[in-house]
Amino acid sequence: MRADFFCFTAFLLHFAFLTHFLLLGLHSFQKPIFTAKAGYVTAMDTRTIGVSIIKLKGGRSVPDEKLDLATGYSEFTQIGDYVDEKTPLAVVHYQDEAQFAAAKQDILQAVTISDEKPTFVSPILLTI
Numbered sequence: 001m002r003a004d005f006f007c008f009t010a011f012l013l014h015f016a017f018l019t020h021f022l023l024l025g026l027h028s029f030q031k032p033i034f035t036a037k038a039g040y041v042t043a044m045d046t047r048t049i050g051v052s053i054i055k056l057k058g059g060r061s062v063p064d065e066k067l068d069l070a071t072g073y074s075e076f077t078q079i080g081d082y083v084d085e086k087t088p089l090a091v092v093h094y095q096d097e098a099q100f101a102a103a104k105q106d107i108l109q110a111v112t113i114s115d116e117k118p119t120f121v122s123p124i125l126l127t128i
Contacts, residue, residue: 028095032075032088033107041081041089043112049073052106056092056099071095073103077111080118 053059057068076090077083089111092103 028070029100030074030091030093031100032091033104034085034088035083035108035111035113036085037113038084039082039113039115040117041077041079041083041111042114042116042118044079045110048106048110052103052110055102055106056094068095071099073107080120082117083113 050059053072054061056071057066058072060067071093073090073092075088077087081087083089089107092100092107094100094103
């Protein structure tokens with residue numbers, strides 16, 4: 001019985017990821033966002049990024065609003081990654097240039113870049 005459960009769960013996860021990437025493939029345009037300053041990503045304002053997805057119509061501000069599942073972000077850099085004019089912060093999937101301009105401004109505002117690589121504190125406080 002456990003093997004069936006794990007196989008079914010793996011199938012559902014595979015289907016969900018496949019569906020997500022197929023829908024992102026239906027976009028009209030995609031373009032990377034580059035930063036003018038080279039350095040390490042040290043912080044991200046996740047609320048600004050979330051609101052940016054809503055502006056792309058990838059999220060709702062009211063319950064009846066229709067979603068555009070072909071818009072959003074992919075290939076997002078992570079905290080600690082080095083970025084420059086050749087390494088994008090993220091790739092935007094959008095329908096028109098106004099959406100891209102707003103998304104670019106939001107991402108550049110939301111991502112903090114520093115010359116020093118951030119230090120990480122392990123989330124594991126104690127091992128028993």
